[in-house]
Amino acid sequence: MQNNGFLQTKxxxxxxxxxxxxxxxxxxxxxxAQKAQNGFWLIPVIAFVCIFPSFLIMLYLLNRYQHKNMIExxxxxxxxxxxKIIGLLLFLFTFLTLTLNSRxxxxxxxxxxxxxxxxxxxxxxxxxxxxxxxKRGFEVIGYTSxxxxxxxxLSAALVIIxxxxxxVIQRVFPIFGSGLPxxxxxxxxxxAIFAELFFLxxxxxxxxxxxxxxxxxxxxxxxxxxxxxxxxxxxxxxxxYNSIGKIAFPFHDIIQYIQFGEFFTNIETIFMIFxxxxxxxxxxIFIYITAWIFGEIFAIRNFEPLLLPFSFLVIMIGLLPINxxxxxxxxxxxLITIMSPFLIILPVLLWIIALVxxxxxx
Amino acid sequence: xxxxxxxxxxxxxxxxxxxxxxxxxxxxxVVAMGIDKxxxxxxxxxxxxxxxxxxxxxAGQGGADEAPAEIVTVDGADILSATHTANSFVTKKIxxxxxxxxxxxxxxxxxxDFIRVIQSASRSPQIRRGxxxxxxxxxxSDFINNNKxxxxxxxxxxxxxxxxxxxxxxxxxxxxxHRFFQITEGDAxxxxxxxxxxxxxxxxxxxxxxxxxxxGEIPQIGGSPTQFMGSAVFKEGxxxxxFTGEETRFAQILDNTLEMETLFATIPDPLMPxxxxxxxxxxxxxPSINIQYHKEKPTTIDVQIPYQAEILAVPxxxxxxxxxxxxxxxxxTLTKRLNEKTAxxxxxxxxxxxxxxxYWSLYVRKYxxxxxxxxxxxxxxxxxxxxxxxxxxxMEKLEFGKMxxxxxxxxxxx
Numbered sequence: 058m059q060n061n062g063f064l065q066t067k068x069x070x071x072x073x074x075x076x077x078x079x080x081x082x083x084x085x086x087x088x089x090a091q092k093a094q095n096g097f098w099l100i101p102v103i104a105f106v107c108i109f110p111s112f113l114i115m116l117y118l119l120n121r122y123q124h125k126n127m128i129e130x131x132x133x134x135x136x137x138x139x140x141k142i143i144g145l146l147l148f149l150f151t152f153l154t155l156t157l158n159s160r161x162x163x164x165x166x167x168x169x170x171x172x173x174x175x176x177x178x179x180x181x182x183x184x185x186x187x188x189x190x191x192k193r194g195f196e197v198i199g200y201t202s203x204x205x206x207x208x209x210x211l212s213a214a215l216v217i218i219x220x221x222x223x224x225v226i227q228r229v230f231p232i233f234g235s236g237l238p239x240x241x242x243x244x245x246x247x248x249a250i251f252a253e254l255f256f257l258x259x260x261x262x263x264x265x266x267x268x269x270x271x272x273x274x275x276x277x278x279x280x281x282x283x284x285x286x287x288x289x290x291x292x293x294x295x296x297x298y299n300s301i302g303k304i305a306f307p308f309h310d311i312i313q314y315i316q317f318g319e320f321f322t323n324i325e326t327i328f329m330i331f332x333x334x335x336x337x338x339x340x341x342i343f344i345y346i347t348a349w350i351f352g353e354i355f356a357i358r359n360f361e362p363l364l365l366p367f368s369f370l371v372i373m374i375g376l377l378p379i380n381x382x383x384x385x386x387x388x389x390x391x392l393i394t395i396m397s398p399f400l401i402i403l404p405v406l407l408w409i410i411a412l413v414x415x416x417x418x419x
Numbered sequence: 420x421x422x423x424x425x426x427x428x429x430x431x432x433x434x435x436x437x438x439x440x441x442x443x444x445x446x447x448x449v450v451a452m453g454i455d456k457x458x459x460x461x462x463x464x465x466x467x468x469x470x471x472x473x474x475x476x477x478a479g480q481g482g483a484d485e486a487p488a489e490i491v492t493v494d495g496a497d498i499l500s501a502t503h504t505a506n507s508f509v510t511k512k513i514x515x516x517x518x519x520x521x522x523x524x525x526x527x528x529x530x531x532d533f534i535r536v537i538q539s540a541s542r543s544p545q546i547r548r549g550x551x552x553x554x555x556x557x558x559x560s561d562f563i564n565n566n567k568x569x570x571x572x573x574x575x576x577x578x579x580x581x582x583x584x585x586x587x588x589x590x591x592x593x594x595x596x597h598r599f600f601q602i603t604e605g606d607a608x609x610x611x612x613x614x615x616x617x618x619x620x621x622x623x624x625x626x627x628x629x630x631x632x633x634x635g636e637i638p639q640i641g642g643s644p645t646q647f648m649g650s651a652v653f654k655e656g657x658x659x660x661x662f663t664g665e666e667t668r669f670a671q672i673l674d675n676t677l678e679m680e681t682l683f684a685t686i687p688d689p690l691m692p693x694x695x696x697x698x699x700x701x702x703x704x705x706p707s708i709n710i711q712y713h714k715e716k717p718t719t720i721d722v723q724i725p726y727q728a729e730i731l732a733v734p735x736x737x738x739x740x741x742x743x744x745x746x747x748x749x750x751x752t753l754t755k756r757l758n759e760k761t762a763x764x765x766x767x768x769x770x771x772x773x774x775x776x777x778y779w780s781l782y783v784r785k786y787x788x789x790x791x792x793x794x795x796x797x798x799x800x801x802x803x804x805x806x807x808x809x810x811x812x813x814m815e816k817l818e819f820g821k822m823x824x825x826x827x828x829x830x831x832x833x
Contacts, residue, residue, distance in 0.1 A: 223597075228784075230784035232785075233788050236788070236790075236791060300600055300604050313547050322517075
């Protein structure tokens with residue numbers, strides 16, 4: 058494992074921001090807007106409120122049991138076999154999220170920029186590169202994320218500035234979209250849109266000090282939620298409640314719409330490059346932590362050779378859904394609904410067990 | 420050795436990135452697209468105006484004799500599949516990325532199937548949301564064929580400049596596909612599309628003042644035959660009427676989501692009505708739109724419009740600039756006239772269309788908790804047609820330009 062524990066707060070922050078922040082530019086908004094209409098921009102807030110306490114409990118537990126990562130922690134608390142089963146479940150979730158997300162991204166690239174190329178080829182090239190990136194190890198990934206972060210966020214900020222003139226604030230009303238009860242239940246169900254926060258906990262020991270990890274992850278998740286809410290607010294004020302549910306990739310619709318004055322029109326490719334850049338880093342991180350979780354469960358210390366078979370598996374399984382719509386609106390939606398209660402309850406359960414066992418008294 | 424071979428094979432894979440490679444030379448860029456009805460249901464005639472990139476550029480020597488654009492018309496069920504049919508006589512791949520306008524014949528716009536054919540446009544990633552929607556009185560193919568600009572021959576520049584300038588003056592609205600879908604899908608309010616024609620109407624009258632025309636009625640000598648003037652009114656995705664340039668301007672004044680830069684207009688001189696005073700209307704801040712929604716009794720809508728005016732020409736040579744009394748009369752006449760014209764438009768929209776072209780439904784939304792309540796309250800049928808609407812213009816500033824006084828007629832003619 059190429060991990061000497063050199064990562065600091067800023068790299069952890071960058072990793073988290075890229076993994077979570079990319080939710081603003083994929084199909085998540087379309088998914089949330091299906092039921093909540095123009096109230097969907099508040100759903101991330103509700104989801105975040107639901108998941109954050111659980112996440113903090115998890116961080117607290119990790120802090121109490123020094124020198125353990127997430128899987129080790131679960132195994133210590135619940136015992137070896139139950140721990141392994143929970144770990145396996147967690148791995149399955151990570152893997153499926155990775156696969157469904159990747160199909161969504163590949164579909165975006167194909168539909169919008171490479172209409173003639175077959176999906177298989179784009180998938181292959183995309184994951185070929187992701188594999189080579191992941192092979193460099195977690196630290197290189199961390200440094201890369203930190204270097205790439207400013208430019209990615211700068212381009213996102215530029216999008217906001219350019220679309221500013223098309224925002225009509227009143228479109229936010231009626232404020233609760235399709236109704237407060239629907240919004241609340243959707244918010245709780247969609248908690249798992251922040252599932253990546255949990256998956257990242259596998260890297261708890263990767264930073265120089267664990268405090269750095271904790272600090273980086275918490276700051277990044279707060280920035281990410283603000284960012285996501287800002288972007289979703291822009292989507293709803295630009296597209297209005299009847300149209301937002303119909304648009305599969307609102308970020309790309311916006312970058313196709315904006316222009317630099319009268320002369321520079323059709324500038325979406327500029328933003329597409331940075332978006333693609335973020336997507337690569339996101340999946341590099343993602344596939345790495347997937348392999349890591351798997352390695353931890355089966356006690357494979359040197360798990361990096363697993364990256365290649367995993368990349369291959371992701372492509373093969375990712376190609377299975379018949380189209381991107383069913384992939385996103387049916388499969389991804391159900392996955393999120395299943396994961397949400399699991400992620401909210403698991404840390405609380407772990408905490409109670411640890412409390413009963415008396416481990417926390419030390 | 421094996422490792423090197425593998426590496427090589429992987430690099431070969433990257434060549435697949437050339438799948439979508441297409442040279443600029445191999446593409447035909449469509450600048451304007453026309454859609455017409457045909458005799459068969461579900462089949463439309465699509466007209467593509469393809470720009471010739473060699474004309475008008477400094478580099479192109481070879482294309483000196485070629486026309487600036489090629490115009491073709493084919494029948495098809497939707498926009499994209501028709502491009503492939505067109506390839507039976509167009510040499511290169513037809514690309515819609517740079518389309519600036521979609522021209523629709525009035526006949527099709529008034530058809531209830533219009534929404535179907537335009538919807539297919541938004542599905543394609545090639546057609547952008549910034550494309551402007553133009554309704555032509557004649558067939559769209561005739562419009563595109565007749566449109567022979569004399570000065571700006573490159574078609575993409577022609578549409579860009581023409582529409583930009585006309586939108587700035589407010590005689591045509593900004594009518595992007597984006598806005599069309601927002602308003603149509605929002606199921607409230609009316610959408611205004613650009614109205615244009617290349618054919619002179621029989622009703623040409625010289626008696627009207629500068630902006631009370633719709634396209635085709637403006638008496639014109641010389642220049643390109645194409646006139647962009649006024650707007651086509653769409654309700655629920657179907658055209659129902661036309662607005663003159665003047666009505667279009669007032670609709671834009673009242674709509675906070677549209678921007679209009681300047682507006683030159685004239686009013687009869689209050690002191691010598693046979694002459695016209697020209698003024699420049701401008702707005703430094705958006706009008707304030709106050710809606711009080713009442714569930715049981717009519718909703719009240721109160722609109723305050725602060726505006727500034729600059730007097731441009733006073734052919735009657737009356738000294739308005741230095742006489743307080745005269746100025747007061749002028750100020751009152753201006754405001755009164757604006758109030759009257761606007762009230763007339765509002766009345767027309769309430770009684771005839773039973774909906775508003777001002778996008779005011781936005782301001783009533785805050786009274787509803789959720790979309791269901793809002794849709795039940797029904798802007799189209801219940802709220803707007805019964806609302807009590809007051810519109811008040813308020814003059815903030817009256818300027819007289821760089822001349823303090825006009826020539827004194829008595830002194831000139833003594």
